[in-house]
Amino acid sequence: MRSAVLTAPGKPLEIVERDVPAPGPGEILVRVTACGMCFSEVNHLHDHYPFGTFPTVPGHEITGVVEALGEGVSWPAPGTPVGAAWLHGSCGRCDNCVRGEQILCTGEPKQVTGVNRDGGYAEYFLGRAGFVTPLPDGLDPVAAAPLMCAGITAFNGLRQGGAGAGSKVAVLGTGGVGTLAVRFATAIGARVAVVSRSRRAEAQARDLGAELYVASEERDPAEALRAWGGADLIMNTAPSTGTAQAAFGGLRPDGTLLFLGFDGAEVSVPPVALVLHRQRVMGSPSGSPHDLRDTLAFAAAHGIVPDVVPVALDEAPDVLAAMDAGTHRGRAVIDFGRS
Numbered sequence: 001m002r003s004a005v006l007t008a009p010g011k012p013l014e015i016v017e018r019d020v021p022a023p024g025p026g027e028i029l030v031r032v033t034a035c036g037m038c039f040s041e042v043n044h045l046h047d048h049y050p051f052g053t054f055p056t057v058p059g060h061e062i063t064g065v066v067e068a069l070g071e072g073v074s075w076p077a078p079g080t081p082v083g084a085a086w087l088h089g090s091c092g093r094c095d096n097c098v099r100g101e102q103i104l105c106t107g108e109p110k111q112v113t114g115v116n117r118d119g120g121y122a123e124y125f126l127g128r129a130g131f132v133t134p135l136p137d138g139l140d141p142v143a144a145a146p147l148m149c150a151g152i153t154a155f156n157g158l159r160q161g162g163a164g165a166g167s168k169v170a171v172l173g174t175g176g177v178g179t180l181a182v183r184f185a186t187a188i189g190a191r192v193a194v195v196s197r198s199r200r201a202e203a204q205a206r207d208l209g210a211e212l213y214v215a216s217e218e219r220d221p222a223e224a225l226r227a228w229g230g231a232d233l234i235m236n237t238a239p240s241t242g243t244a245q246a247a248f249g250g251l252r253p254d255g256t257l258l259f260l261g262f263d264g265a266e267v268s269v270p271p272v273a274l275v276l277h278r279q280r281v282m283g284s285p286s287g288s289p290h291d292l293r294d295t296l297a298f299a300a301a302h303g304i305v306p307d308v309v310p311v312a313l314d315e316a317p318d319v320l321a322a323m324d325a326g327t328h329r330g331r332a333v334i335d336f337g338r339s
Helices: 037-047 152-160 175-188 202-207 220-226 242-251 271-276 290-303 315-327
Strands: 002-005 016-017 026-036 062-069 082-083 087-089 124-128 133-134 166-172 189-197 212-215 231-236 251-259 279-285 308-311 330-333
Touching: 016 315, 026 082, 026 290, 062 124, 082 124, 087 124, 124 242, 133 290, 152 175, 152 231, 152 290, 166 175, 166 220, 166 242, 175 189, 175 290, 189 202, 189 220, 202 212, 202 308, 212 220, 231 242, 242 251, 308 315, 315 330
Parallel strands: 166 189, 166 231, 189 212, 231 251, 251 279, 308 330
Antiparallel strands: 002 016, 026 062, 026 124, 026 330, 062 082, 082 133
């Protein structure tokens, strides 16, 4: 099978031939239809994950079709369209796993698709039973691929942050996660504000349902959000801790600042605000298998899929290099139906 491999930190993707793997006990062989190209691959390229390994086939935004089942696996049946995400597996024994929060597993080292387990930049992918999710009818498997990461991150972030109909949600950032957060928040009936550095994304944000747009290079975001009446939930999807820090003062009492994106900087908030206004600062990782199932069902019901740029596997090395350089535009998805 044709595969793209990160052989070592800092080395470009290499296209190689590998044998198609056979599923072992508890495994599912998936013939890959598409795999989104996420900025997490740039992080792994630069060895930013302490649990990362090399060589690795990257990619954790996978859609495909079940090809074969390993011993002890009876579902999903061969021929079923499925998706797989960031979380490759978990211990299944710790308290978090038992209650269905496998993303918070404490029983063994993190098992992460495309970071320390081979991912979806290949024609076939080995997933684990319980971590491969059937796709709802009607979802385009190429356009839906980023739902396996950006989608679940945005949707689960809204749930973890307590957003609902009538909530005021401020989304910081207009990338893949931020755009989906706006669409999901609007679909649940929330009122949405978008904060970005410039006005470049304003028209798109308003088309997606944002009632307020704040260009932070022109106006203090916390001041703008206070003038809006304050946000119940501020979702930082930007890869910058400072972006969230600057908006914290725009929270309502009982509001939550939620980190989905961040950098290496520390966050500092006044304890008096947390105490007197009962405000919270929290983070949310991607999500567990039940979160992915709910994300896909909601997306299918509301017709929400990202705008994507399909590319062939042979184009992936150049696309990843452009993502690393900050020159790539659009949400690239490797489409294995393209030559």
